Amino acid sequence: MAKQVIKVEHLEKYYQKDHILHDINFSIDQGEVVALLGPSGSGKSTLIRCLNGLEPYQNGTVTFNGDQVVPTEKNWQKLRQKIGMVFQSYDLFPNLTVLDNILLGPVKVQKQSRETAKAAAEKLLDQVGLREYENVYPRQLSGGQKQRIAIVRALALNPELMLFDEVTASLDPEMVRGVLNIISKLAQDSDMTMIVVTHEMNFAQQIADRVLFLEDGKILEQTKGDQFFKQPQTDRAKEFLESMDF
Amino acid sequence: MAHSGINVLFEGRNLIRLFGGLWTTVEIAAVALVLGLILGVILGVLRTFPNRLLRLVLRLYLEFFRIVPTVVLLFLFYYILPKQLGVNMPANQVATLVFALWTAAEMSDIVRGALISVPKHQRESGMAIGLNRLQLYRYVLIPQAVSLELPATINLVTRVIKTTSLLMLISVMDVINVGQQVVEANNQKYPTGVFWVYGIIFVMYFAIDYPLSWWAKRMDKKRLERANG
Ligand SMILES: Nc1ncnc2c1ncn2[C@@H]1O[C@H](COP(=O)(O)OP(=O)(O)O)[C@@H](O)[C@H]1O
Ligand SMILES: [Mg+2]
Numbered sequence: 001m002a003k004q005v006i007k008v009e010h011l012e013k014y015y016q017k018d019h020i021l022h023d024i025n026f027s028i029d030q031g032e033v034v035a036l037l038g039p040s041g042s043g044k045s046t047l048i049r050c051l052n053g054l055e056p057y058q059n060g061t062v063t064f065n066g067d068q069v070v071p072t073e074k075n076w077q078k079l080r081q082k083i084g085m086v087f088q089s090y091d092l093f094p095n096l097t098v099l100d101n102i103l104l105g106p107v108k109v110q111k112q113s114r115e116t117a118k119a120a121a122e123k124l125l126d127q128v129g130l131r132e133y134e135n136v137y138p139r140q141l142s143g144g145q146k147q148r149i150a151i152v153r154a155l156a157l158n159p160e161l162m163l164f165d166e167v168t169a170s171l172d173p174e175m176v177r178g179v180l181n182i183i184s185k186l187a188q189d190s191d192m193t194m195i196v197v198t199h200e201m202n203f204a205q206q207i208a209d210r211v212l213f214l215e216d217g218k219i220l221e222q223t224k225g226d227q228f229f230k231q232p233q234t235d236r237a238k239e240f241l242e243s244m245d246f
Numbered sequence: 247m248a249h250s251g252i253n254v255l256f257e258g259r260n261l262i263r264l265f266g267g268l269w270t271t272v273e274i275a276a277v278a279l280v281l282g283l284i285l286g287v288i289l290g291v292l293r294t295f296p297n298r299l300l301r302l303v304l305r306l307y308l309e310f311f312r313i314v315p316t317v318v319l320l321f322l323f324y325y326i327l328p329k330q331l332g333v334n335m336p337a338n339q340v341a342t343l344v345f346a347l348w349t350a351a352e353m354s355d356i357v358r359g360a361l362i363s364v365p366k367h368q369r370e371s372g373m374a375i376g377l378n379r380l381q382l383y384r385y386v387l388i389p390q391a392v393s394l395e396l397p398a399t400i401n402l403v404t405r406v407i408k409t410t411s412l413l414m415l416i417s418v419m420d421v422i423n424v425g426q427q428v429v430e431a432n433n434q435k436y437p438t439g440v441f442w443v444y445g446i447i448f449v450m451y452f453a454i455d456y457p458l459s460w461w462a463k464r465m466d467k468k469r470l471e472r473a474n475g
Contacts, residue, residue, distance in 0.1 A: 054370055081376040091367040095389040104385055105375035150371075157375060 084154030144175025254439030267424030278345030286353020
């Protein structure tokens with residue numbers, strides 16, 4: 001049986017009085033790709049931000065690699081090396097070159113030597129086809145290029161789990177393919193465990209081993225990927241897929 | 247023959263004395279600025295931390311130095327505090343201290359403003375790669391804040407230098423004070439000397455401050471140009 005990477009039990013999240021996430025339960029095994037789908041405002045971003053401690057939660061537990069997380073800032077800060085996250089807005093650090101953006105985590109957080117980290121970073125840059133941009137500043141890159149670098153920056157820490165939050169949502173259409181291909185390749189070639197929030201249904205169908213369908217802060221269904229897109233179990237999910245022109 | 251007023255500058259050691267006074271001014275301003283800017287950055291960073299009490303105390307510190315006129319601060323530190331606390335500091339050191347604390351207060355506001363205008367996503371991206379708070383400030387937030395705050399900082403520096411003209415009030419032998427003595431000593435011989443003495447002091451301040459404010463303006467313009475694409 002595959003190793004369980006993350007388990008969430010009875011998670012509850014409030015923003016002041018607003019109850020945003022209701023009794024969230026799921027777990028993900030190593031190498032599994034989970035698509036987190038749902039209408040806008042259903043709580044997808046909030047949920048994955050709870051999984052690397054960017055948002056506090058008021059109740060329930062997160063268990064990572066078998067250890068229940070004691071949710072202090074210090075603990076989350078250590079765990080974030082193992083839980084990579086890429087956001088919708090491609091926010092590279094504008095004051096650093098592409099290479100320094102990537103090396104910041106490995107060198108300063110993980111205390112790798114710059115040479116070792118650089119060799120690894122260049123390998124990753126080769127894989128995303130951006131090796132020749134290593135000494136360039138982010139403002140000289142296109143949105144798609146920035147987002148590919150942001151993915152490399154997260155991967156450079158050698159995470160065990162990757163969280164992607166609508167990483168193509170603010171890209172020009174012609175840039176989307178390239179970024180999605182990188183995520184697909186990551187799922188296939190390196191067997192990365194990941195949670196992908198996306199509104200690209202074809203892409204979700206292609207990579208998802210399983211779909212979590214979220215609405216109004218509740219998980220309405222957890223279905224195997226191929227099945228979800230052919231035969232969703234709930235009417236809400238069916239309506240959702242129709243609304244996405246799928 | 248009527249003496250031409252300008253010769254007052256070349257009489258005896260007058261010019262050397264004026265430059266000596268200028269040097270005292272520059273020395274006090276320079277030390278105060280270095281200390282004040284460093285302390286100001288630290289206080290500015292602290293003012294972005296979540297701790298409410300800390301923020302309140304630092305806010306009060308800023309408001310105190312902002313509201314109380316610098317003249318009053320100088321008198322307060324030079325005449326009143328020594329009597330109350332029994333500390334005796336030479337006037338130069340008192341002046342340096344007052345200017346450093348004032349610079350730190352103003353700088354803390356500039357730094358805080360720049361730090362909170364760095365987009366929230368930058369902070370979160372830094373946290374997402376595992377940076378701790380110190381690293382986040384050191385590698386991500388402060389470098390980005392610096393480019394935002396540089397023009398305001400240079401303006402602060404010019405203001406501090408200008409305000410050093412108040413140093414004469416607490417008997418620091420700064421350039422203004424020396425100037426006044428020169429004027430008084432030569433009043434008989436050079437009735438119009440006062441114009442020349444203050445004229446050259448004006449030129450001295452101008453020569454220091456103008457390049458700074460020109461630099462600040464140019465940087466602001468460049469940044470606006472870049473922001474507008
Ligand atoms: N910082 C916040 N403060 C208050 N409410 C928030 C905040 N962020 C998100 N919300 C609310 O939480 C709900 C879920 O938002 P979000 O997780 O962004 O949804 P999704 O990513 O699925 O579009 C929404 O109703 C949103 O208005
Ligand atoms: Mg979202």
